[in-house]
Amino acid sequence: MRHAKRQQMAQDAAKAQSKKKTRSWALISGLAAFFFAGVLAYAGYQALVHPDTPLPRAWNPMQPLAVSDPVTPLTGWKLNRAVASFDQCLAALNGFAAVQPQEPLEDTDQCFIRDRVALSGVGDTRLAPLETRCAIALRTAMWERHSLQPAAAEFLGTSVQSIQHIGSYNCRLLRTSAGPSTRMSTHATADAIDITGFGFADGSQVRLIDDWEGTGPKADFLRAARDGACKWFSLTLSPDYNRLHADHFHLQSRGWGLCR
Numbered sequence: 001m002r003h004a005k006r007q008q009m010a011q012d013a014a015k016a017q018s019k020k021k022t023r024s025w026a027l028i029s030g031l032a033a034f035f036f037a038g039v040l041a042y043a044g045y046q047a048l049v050h051p052d053t054p055l056p057r058a059w060n061p062m063q064p065l066a067v068s069d070p071v072t073p074l075t076g077w078k079l080n081r082a083v084a085s086f087d088q089c090l091a092a093l094n095g096f097a098a099v100q101p102q103e104p105l106e107d108t109d110q111c112f113i114r115d116r117v118a119l120s121g122v123g124d125t126r127l128a129p130l131e132t133r134c135a136i137a138l139r140t141a142m143w144e145r146h147s148l149q150p151a152a153a154e155f156l157g158t159s160v161q162s163i164q165h166i167g168s169y170n171c172r173l174l175r176t177s178a179g180p181s182t183r184m185s186t187h188a189t190a191d192a193i194d195i196t197g198f199g200f201a202d203g204s205q206v207r208l209i210d211d212w213e214g215t216g217p218k219a220d221f222l223r224a225a226r227d228g229a230c231k232w233f234s235l236t237l238s239p240d241y242n243r244l245h246a247d248h249f250h251l252q253s254r255g256w257g258l259c260r
Contacts, residue, residue: 064088067096067123067141079142079232083135083253086115090134097122097141102131111171113190123149125160132168133190135253139232140193143251147228152200155221162199164207166248168192177242186252195249198225209247212239225249230259 053060058069065078065088082092086101093099098121105113113133120129122141125148140163148160169190174181186192197207198221211218226249229236235255239246 065092067092067145071146079138083138086134089115089138093134093138093141096145097137099137105131107171110184111188113169116190122163125163127163127165130165130168131190132193133253136168136190136193139251139253143229143232147231148198148225151221151224151228155217155224156200156204158200158202158204160198161201163195164197164199166194166196175244177244186254191254192250192252195251196247208239208249236260
C-alpha cells in the first residue's frame with residue numbers, strides 16, 4: 001500500500017514536471033514567434049519607407065495620393081485620407097490642377113467654405129474660375145484624369161478640353177421635387193459642384209440638356225462620365241435621378257454613395 005502511494009506520488013511529480021516543461025516550451029515558442037513577427041513587420045515597414053523600395057508608389061500605403069498614379073485598390077483609401085486634410089489635399093493637387101488656396105469664407109453659421117480654393121483647371125482641362133473646397137477640386141482632378149479623358153478617347157476619339165459648370169458655392173436651401181426643403185444644400189458649404197457639359201479638343205461640345213436622352217457617342221460619353229463620377233465622388237446625381245437634374249450632374253464630396 002505504501003509502495004503504491006509512493007509510485008502514485010512519483011507519477012504525479014513526473015506529470016507536473018512534464019506540464020512545466022510544456023509551458024516553458026510554449027512560452028519560448030510564443031516569444032520566438034513574436035520576435036520573428038516583429039522582425040518581419042520591421043523589415044516590411046523598412047521596405048515600404050525605403051527610398052529604393054521596389055513597391056510602386058500606387059501600391060504603397062505609406063505614399064500619399066498622386067493624381068497621376070494608376071488606380072489600385074488603395075486609391076480610394078488614399079483619396080479619402082487626402083480630402084480629410086487641407087495640406088494633404090493641396091499636396092495631391094500640386095502640378096495637377098490650376099488651384100490657389102484661399103482664406104476660409106464664413107457668410108453665416110450655415111453658409112461657409114472651409115479648405116477654400118480658387119479652381120480654374122484640372123489636368124489638361126480648364127474650368128471657368130470658381131471657389132470651392134479642396135476636396136471637390138481633388139475629386140474633380142481624379143475624375144478628369146481617370147474617367148473623363150479615357151471616356152472621351154473611347155467614345156469620341158478626342159480629349160476633354162473644358163468642363164462646363166454652374167458653380168459650387170451657393171448659400172441656399174436644398175431643392176427637392178416637392179419644393180424647397182428646410183435643410184441647407186451641400187452647395188451652402190461648397191461640398192458639391194454642378195456640371196452641365198464638356199468641350200473637346202476637336203471643337204465639339206456635349207451638353208447634358210441636349211445629349212443625355214439621345215443615342216450614339218455623345219450619350220455614351222455622358223453615361224461613362226456619370227459612372228466615372230460615381231467612383232470619385234461620394235454622391236452623384238444625373239438626369240436619371242429627377243427633373244431638377246435634367247441639365248447637370250450634381251457631384252458631392254460627402255454623401256452616402258448614391259449613384260444615379
